Amino acid sequence: MITIYGSPKSSAGRCFWCLEEAGIDYTTKSIDFSAGEHKSEAFLKINRNGKVPALTDGDFTIWESLAINNYIADAYKPELLGTTAQERGLVSQWSIWSVADLQVPMIQAFIQLVFVPEPRRDAEVIKKAFEKIPGMLNTLEAELEGKDYLVSNTFTLADLNTSFVVSICDDIKFDLSEYSNINQWRNRIAERAGSKRYKALCK
Ligand SMILES: N[C@@H](CCC(=O)N[C@@H](CS)C(=O)NCC(=O)O)C(=O)O
Structure with a gap:
């Protein structure tokens, strides 16, 4: 078990x-x-x-x-890992990038905006974190142009792990409205049965 x-x-x-x-x-x-x-x-x-x-x-x-x-x-x-060595390599690439790069400023902002009481928040930390996020989201937005999913146009751990990090934007109220490819990709992923079952666990 x-x-x-x-x-x-x-x-x-x-x-x-x-x-x-x-x-x-x-x-x-x-x-x-x-x-x-x-x-x-x-x-x-x-x-x-x-x-x-x-x-x-x-x-x-x-x-x-x-x-x-x-x-x-x-x-x-x-x-979920990809079906060829190259796909598996790219699934790792996106998964590691999402945690090692994209998640870093997101968590810095998250700690300030969710855990630290408003009077004690460090505005400079939040500002610097918010400045670092768009460049990485632009990378993701460009990658998703004309694609349904990140690797081989099939849902893999690349999508799960990366979209999990992008969802921190909702908690820190980072405006994603200009990232149309990312929004469509997130909506597509949200329709999955596994994704719906996971969301239900968070309620
Ligand atoms: N890199 C680890 C991070 C794990 C982590 O930091 N977990 C937090 C909760 S979200 C924790 O257990 N913190 C307890 C502590 O740091 O004492 C992973 O992705 O599994």
Whole structure:
């Protein structure tokens, strides 16, 4: 049996979504941060970094959300990884880019706008983060010109992982209205059964 540790509304969300896309049974274990459960002896045996998400599949344990998604796809729905070496390379490319580059300013803005109370927010951090986002969204917008999906015009982890990061724009109220290709791509992805099941978990 598979167990996912974390909440669908955290960085574990991309793993919940991947599990829904794979259509497999799993159980959920939420971790109570306020009670320090992520640093408990029991949880540190699952992930010695004391972070969610982590996933167990029988005796096997894995942490780090992109690695978890690669594992789920490889084990249960390989087409999500691409079907050739080149496609798999491009799926990795977009997945890593989304987390290593695009997510960085988005999370900086998210922390300020969602977690920090308004009087204590650092306007300079928010401004600098917002300045970095458009260039990367332009890259994504250009890539999606004339395409339904990022790699081989089929839904893959490239779309799941990248659109998961783009969705942070909703939380930080970053205006996406001028990015028509990105908006159409997000709408297309939102129509997927796996995507709808994941969204329902976040309510
Ligand atoms: N790179 C990790 C990030 C994991 C991460 O930072 N998780 C946060 C929750 S969204 C966490 O567990 N934080 C607890 C802590 O840092 O003590 C991944 O994508 O899995």
